[in-house]
Amino acid sequence: MARAPLVLFVLAAGGCQTFVGIDDVAGHLPHVDGEYLIGLKRVRADGVTTDTIRLRGTATLDPDTRTLALALAQLAAADGAVVSENAISGLEFPDDATEVDFQLSIEIRPTATEPATDAGDSQVNATMRMRLEGDYALCAVPVGGGLPTIGSILVESATATPPKEQFSTECDGL
Numbered sequence: 610m611a612r613a614p615l616v617l618f619v620l621a622a623g624g625c626q627t628f629v630g631i632d633d634v635a636g637h638l639p640h641v642d643g644e645y646l647i648g649l650k651r652v653r654a655d656g657v658t659t660d661t662i663r664l665r666g667t668a669t670l671d672p673d674t675r676t677l678a679l680a681l682a683q684l685a686a687a688d689g690a691v692v693s694e695n696a697i698s699g700l701e702f703p704d705d706a707t708e709v710d711f712q713l714s715i716e717i718r719p720t721a722t723e724p725a726t727d728a729g730d731s732q733v734n735a736t737m738r739m740r741l742e743g744d745y746a747l748c749a750v751p752v753g754g755g756l757p758t759i760g761s762i763l764v765e766s767a768t769a770t771p772p773k774e775q776f777s778t779e780c781d782g783l
Contacts (some may be wrong), residue, residue, distance in 0.1 A: 638675060638702060640744045641668045644766045646682060649715070650778035651757040654730045659756065660722040661778055664695060665770055668747060674680040675702040675737055677709075677747075685720040689770045707741040710721065710752060715758075733757055740780055748780035 645666040666681035677700040683693040694714055702709045715733050719725040735757055737749040749759035760777030764770070 638670060638672065638707060639741045639746070641670045641677065641741055641747055643668060643745055643763050644759045645679075645747070646764050646771055647679075648760045649733070649757055650759075651717075651733050652755075653726075660717070660726070662717055662721045663689070663770070665764070670741075675704075676700065677702070677741075678712035683715075683718055683721050684770065685718075686723040687720065692720050697739075702741070708738050710736060710738050711749075713737045713749070713757070727761075742781050746781065747779075750780055 642770040644667050645665070645733040647666070647692070649662040649664060650659060651662070652659050661687075664681040665684060666679060666783055668720045669678045669680075679696060681695045681697070682691040683695055685692050686688065691769045693716070697711065700709050700711050701757070713733060713735050717726045717731050717733060719727070719731070735761070736752045737757075739747065739759075741747050745763040747761050751757060758778050758780070761772055762771070
């Protein structure tokens with residue numbers, strides 16, 4: 610009987626979370642480390658023609674600093690060959706947030722689109738909001754709405770790049 614008051618005291622003083630080892634999951638980010646096929650949908654300078662640019666690469670999220678890095682290879686529209694190396698890095702998610710704003714600036718290689726992108730239409734610049742939608746799901750939308758959009762699907766390492774029809778350019782939550 611002498612132990613019962615001690616246990617109650619520990620529960621009252623330490624709190625149930627500390628006593629049973631429950632962690633605060635609200636502040637944790639989803640798991641995103643892996644290889645992805647990224648779809649970047651954008652509108653050309655004519656305001657009508659849209660292109661979907663495919664990129665393939667890896668995502669790495671440091672859980673301590675809450676910083677995301679994407680190392681990506683831009684793929685040719687016709688055969689999926691690598692035409693350019695790109696990166697999105699240093700995206701630091703605020704505490705208790707699964708979204709972060711960043712500036713997207715990417716040069717689209719002519720062969721990454723069909724028909725080929727001309728020099729006057731090769732830049733994509735936008736303020737974007739990166740979202741981690743759940744385990745192994747990331748996407749980005751422009752802060753002001755519209756295009757460009759970025760969607761992703763997780764792919765297994767050392768596998769062939771899936772066909773154009775099998776990837777996303779949208780956020781699931783939209």
